[in-house]
Amino acid sequence: MAARDYGQYCGITQALELVGERWALLIVRDLLVGPRRYGELAAGLPRIPSNILAARLKQLQEGGVIRRAPRSRVIIYELTPYGRELEPVVLALGAWGFRSMGDPRDEQVITPDAMTMTLRTAFRPQVAATLPATAYAARVGTAELLVRVDGPTLDVTRGDGPADLSFAVGPDVRRLISGELAPDRAIATGVVEVLHGSGDLLERFASTFHLAA
Template identity: 40%
Template sequence: MKTRSYNQLCGLAIALDIVGERWTMLIIRELIGGPQRFTDLMVGLPGISTNLLTERLKGLEQQGVIARRTLPPPAASTVYALTSVGQALKPTLLELGNWGSQFVGEADAACQMLHLGSYTLTPQTFFRPALAQGVDKTYALHIGGETQTVRIVAGTIDVWQGEPAHPDMALHAEVPVYLGLLTRQIDPQAALTDGLVCVDGDEAELFRYITLCGMPTDE
């Protein structure tokens, strides 16, 4: 299928020619946290057809945004990963996510809750570097059957799939609760009291994590 083009000599128009098709930016969102198999992408993108996902991946690969790789044995699976060109889109995704967060409260109640990997950018979107100066912490997130590592050091943040060796805190929760904490719809203390979350380590680190990575308040 031929990709439509704006046919304009403009950086923005050219960028939209590459990533402006429906589902494309969400595919990139899924790959921000690390390489994914085709089946992983289907899970993180409910509603997309296999044919359309194949088409979008092919287009992104042709543009050098993603690349296919084969994992070493015993996995030996084919995965899709962002190239340096694709990784360069991360600041754009963060800004778009931050802009879109103001409309989350107006979202249709039928909107689907996603898996943890789809929300890799969420704590990075809300992250406040000014409050994280001098902080050196590693957090393990066990959310909805998946695990991520959040590393905060000297005003920077990184998030990736997998378990850290020595986390300062391990948080256990379901996805709706985790999102509720990040969006300030659920109070951390109430979540602890009501048993909505379980924390391994110092519970004060949960409050620190939400302060640094939760949606900013008006206070």
């Protein structure tokens, strides 16, 4: 099914032939957040050509990674149980790639699904279990997310809602999550703008979400 056949009999080779083509794993990343319509996938991957998106969706279906399903008179794409097994792989890749991320380029964007997966990658349930339940309304670039932490459970949804702390931040959120910038310095330097609630809760956020750079 892959456009490139590596000619080797190996599990890693098979995995790359299933999801190693350009854009394929990013489609999987977004579908790990939830089922998506074709247009939603295209919007979340603004640089993908429409013919490539269609081709990748077809290849991923043929490989048993995703499936098409009717829902409320529209077709949505969702991961199969086999495809969902990629979640720890995607999270591990995200953590690995985070370590070599530099400053963002001007043309780079943060999509809601990408930020959701970053938070899931950085989430430390063992730390969260020792802290009070907290809801954060995070505006990261143009992405608005409601982040609810209750013990070791994390729930991230799009949009706004009641929150203990509301804050806005740009791509420099990486510096906060990595620990490069302490929460109080992030606020003092304008990297993070507290919109509602106590800035002290940003300390709790930084403790709950951390990735080593």
